[in-house]
Amino acid sequence: MNRPLHDAVEVILAKRDGLELSDSQIDWVVDAYTRGEVADEQMSALAMAILLNGMERHEITRWTAAMIASGERMDFSSLSRPTADKHSTGGVGDKITLPLAPLVAACGVAVPQLSGRGLGHTGGTLDKLESIPGWRAALTNDEMMAQLESVGAVICAAGDGLAPADKKLYALRDVTGTVEAIPLIASSIMSKKIAEGTGALVLDVKVGSGAFMKDVTRARELAEVMVALGTDAGVRTTALLTDMSVPLGLTAGNAIEVAESVEVLAGGGPADVVELTVALAREMLAGAGRDDVDPADKLADGSAMDVWKAMVRAQDGDPDAALPVARESHVVIAPISGVLTRLDAMAVGLAAWRLGAGRARKEDPVQAGAGVVWHARPGDAVTAGSPLFTLLTDEPARFDRALASLDGGWEIGPDAPVASPLVIDRVG
Amino acid sequence: MNRPLHDAVEVILAKRDGLELSDSQIDWVVDAYTRGEVADEQMSALAMAILLNGMERHEITRWTAAMIASGERMDFSSLSRPTADKHSTGGVGDKITLPLAPLVAACGVAVPQLSGRGLGHTGGTLDKLESIPGWRAALTNDEMMAQLESVGAVICAAGDGLAPADKKLYALRDVTGTVEAIPLIASSIMSKKIAEGTGALVLDVKVGSGAFMKDVTRARELAEVMVALGTDAGVRTTALLTDMSVPLGLTAGNAIEVAESVEVLAGGGPADVVELTVALAREMLAGAGRDDVDPADKLADGSAMDVWKAMVRAQDGDPDAALPVARESHVVIAPISGVLTRLDAMAVGLAAWRLGAGRARKEDPVQAGAGVVWHARPGDAVTAGSPLFTLLTDEPARFDRALASLDGGWEIGPDAPVASPLVIDRVG
Numbered sequence A, B: 001m002n003r004p005l006h007d008a009v010e011v012i013l014a015k016r017d018g019l020e021l022s023d024s025q026i027d028w029v030v031d032a033y034t035r036g037e038v039a040d041e042q043m044s045a046l047a048m049a050i051l052l053n054g055m056e057r058h059e060i061t062r063w064t065a066a067m068i069a070s071g072e073r074m075d076f077s078s079l080s081r082p083t084a085d086k087h088s089t090g091g092v093g094d095k096i097t098l099p100l101a102p103l104v105a106a107c108g109v110a111v112p113q114l115s116g117r118g119l120g121h122t123g124g125t126l127d128k129l130e131s132i133p134g135w136r137a138a139l140t141n142d143e144m145m146a147q148l149e150s151v152g153a154v155i156c157a158a159g160d161g162l163a164p165a166d167k168k169l170y171a172l173r174d175v176t177g178t179v180e181a182i183p184l185i186a187s188s189i190m191s192k193k194i195a196e197g198t199g200a201l202v203l204d205v206k207v208g209s210g211a212f213m214k215d216v217t218r219a220r221e222l223a224e225v226m227v228a229l230g231t232d233a234g235v236r237t238t239a240l241l242t243d244m245s246v247p248l249g250l251t252a253g254n255a256i257e258v259a260e261s262v263e264v265l266a267g268g269g270p271a272d273v274v275e276l277t278v279a280l281a282r283e284m285l286a287g288a289g290r291d292d293v294d295p296a297d298k299l300a301d302g303s304a305m306d307v308w309k310a311m312v313r314a315q316d317g318d319p320d321a322a323l324p325v326a327r328e329s330h331v332v333i334a335p336i337s338g339v340l341t342r343l344d345a346m347a348v349g350l351a352a353w354r355l356g357a358g359r360a361r362k363e364d365p366v367q368a369g370a371g372v373v374w375h376a377r378p379g380d381a382v383t384a385g386s387p388l389f390t391l392l393t394d395e396p397a398r399f400d401r402a403l404a405s406l407d408g409g410w411e412i413g414p415d416a417p418v419a420s421p422l423v424i425d426r427v428g
Helices: A003-016 A023-034 A040-053 A057-069 A097-106 A125-129 A141-150 A164-175 A182-196 A216-232 A255-265 A271-287 A295-300 A303-314 A345-357 A396-406 B003-016 B023-034 B040-053 B057-069 B097-106 B125-129 B141-150 B164-175 B182-196 B216-232 B255-265 B271-287 B295-300 B303-314 B345-357 B396-406
Strands: A084-088 A111-115 A153-157 A200-207 A236-243 A251-253 A328-333 A338-343 A371-374 A387-393 A410-413 A423-427 B084-088 B111-115 B153-157 B200-207 B236-243 B251-253 B328-333 B338-343 B371-374 B387-393 B410-413 B423-427
Touching: A003 A023, A003 A040, A003 B040, A023 A040, A023 A057, A023 A164, A040 A164, A040 A182, A040 B003, A040 B040, A040 B164, A057 A164, A057 A182, A057 A216, A084 A097, A084 A111, A084 A182, A084 A271, A097 A111, A097 A125, A097 A153, A097 A255, A097 A271, A097 A295, A097 A303, A111 A125, A111 A141, A111 A182, A125 A153, A125 A255, A141 A153, A141 A303, A153 A303, A164 A182, A164 B040, A182 A216, A200 A216, A200 A271, A216 A236, A216 A423, A236 A271, A251 A255, A251 A345, A255 A271, A255 A303, A255 A371, A271 A295, A271 A423, A295 A303, A328 A396, A338 A345, A345 A371, A345 A387, A345 A396, A387 A396, B003 B023, B003 B040, B023 B040, B023 B057, B023 B164, B040 B164, B040 B182, B057 B164, B057 B182, B057 B216, B084 B097, B084 B111, B084 B182, B084 B271, B097 B111, B097 B125, B097 B153, B097 B255, B097 B271, B097 B295, B097 B303, B111 B125, B111 B141, B111 B182, B125 B153, B125 B255, B141 B153, B141 B303, B153 B303, B164 B182, B182 B216, B200 B216, B200 B271, B216 B236, B216 B423, B236 B271, B251 B255, B251 B345, B255 B271, B255 B303, B255 B371, B271 B295, B271 B423, B295 B303, B328 B396, B338 B345, B345 B371, B345 B387, B345 B396, B387 B396
Parallel strands: A084 A200, A111 A153, A200 A236, B084 B200, B111 B153, B200 B236
Antiparallel strands: A236 A423, A251 A371, A328 A387, A338 A410, A371 A387, B236 B423, B251 B371, B328 B387, B338 B410, B371 B387
């Protein structure tokens, strides 16, 4: 019998039959999959068995370690400052990384943000930044290190060397219905963050209609697993569970989210974006041992904005250039007067995606100017005949499907809804 | 989004989340998989979800119908005789098809046996017959029909046209740990038997250490599902649950099993082989409306042997030629006197396989002369120093691993074991 295949089947059978995988089984299967010795159809069967039968904590820890071992590890210990990073599980209008990274850097902690591009209804940080004229996402490790020392913050594309096993497995899970497994989500996120070499980490675990995790129980479980993984690996890790039933801020798109982020850095911007940015900054500073600094001060005194501009310029972007504007717009008018009682994050996210702000496949381009602006948030009064949404795209044929996504995603009523907290819980 | 992939994920998610698949989902996924539009890694994830979450009866019926629809259907309605077939889920020393097909034909019912080759510890009917000098397994549909009319029985290789979806799926399940799912086993077997066009069918569902199904509950469940599938498709179907904790007869191999089958056709042979052959023949005759004939008579009067010789000759074999003999043999001696209390089917099957009687991969050759002969069955007295097993192979290097397989697979004690029935139950 072909020995490697025989072993792959053994590992699949063990998990299928509800057993714990041994350390050596995990090490072997992750390594053999990365090398192409375990076939995609075998790994997808294993992923489904993991999704349905679960994994114990020590299996997840070992799986994460095996994914880290599949590639290179970065090391920022030679920097003159401590490091801290943030990861969000993905939400609609979630531009928080943009103001957060320069804000934390302005507080004296270096932020090495390796980011990704968007897929589906949640946007990608790199897609947003690429709407800034000239800005480039790809940096060498040396460029990244130099920028961290000189500017204090860098947001760039993760190189191919970090956790290649995860890259391969993530693409497979995407087409085989095996994305929503907590052991696989947690190990995917944490393998990259641990390999990245950050000293402290805060996880923004989103909960609600526009998030991956629809209920608090599963979101808390994911947060606990990830915090344990980070802590075990020597990364000071905490997590905030934050609400994603309503989209963040007033914009979902690319250039329009950059503009909103710049408002926040200028001391203004939507209250929820400011609140979450400051809350996450406090966690990162505490993790890096700098909880003596109040990040709110650094927004008020303009120092976060200074770091932002330096950060954009260091990656060949022009922070003062005009941002791209969509060629076409369509305004949705409030049909009655009252209070906006509901605004569904998923409806808005799908609309922005269908307008061209996001992509369906990895290789698709995105439109810099596309997206959705909403002119009220739940609890705000609206007047019949005034604009409720502005839809933006370069291709007017996209309006119909975007409008269909928004349909049923909002309500106007007589009374203000009960306000729900943005930060639901803290883990770690 | 790529529409076909999107649909594959939809189907996977439905089964993953414990929902029933709709008729159109089943039709689509089986057809798209056959055409290569659904990828192997998607089908293996779906197979694992089916294995762990199960399928309702009507889903299995529809899945089976979709597999039948993936290829051609045969039609024996123009024959002058009714047809009946048998399928065994696979056991050690299971040569029953060899005496059974000519026996039933001698009773006036045509037997169109499309068989397979062996994989792993259970032998294959075609491998056994190919040890007869000159015999060929491949027939055209016209040759098969002519032989059924003239001889009344044919055992040949299933063509590629029958249920190609099953062929593809079976190979996938084999390497992805998804073989042991009752819905997939039942639909795999029954799609081929229904497409084959037999009028009646008896299923020999093996139970015990040497079988696929280790316990009676699961074997009965499989039998019930298959009987329902056959009945719904208009095939008069019954099933016998039969014991496979002990191997059948006194031989496991290829030529040695042919020789044992010829003994049965000559009116002798081991009692258990005779018992099971006659029991299955009665089921087939009843299904074909010929329960007025007693198959035991046709063994006694030599008419089954006549059909056997005609059947072998019709496929270019010489029924009177000497069968191949292994070049090397090794005898295991009884260490003490007493009664053989246990003989494990799996141990014997693995030993025969390791001696070269079976194959590890589809493309491997088998040795015609290799196998295991046991000189006692449980309950038989044995004498210290007399032969207990004879191991046969062309390659003496194989003896060590075969002996290791047998080790612990048998016991000699002072008292005879409690006899267990060969036919455990009947379903249908």
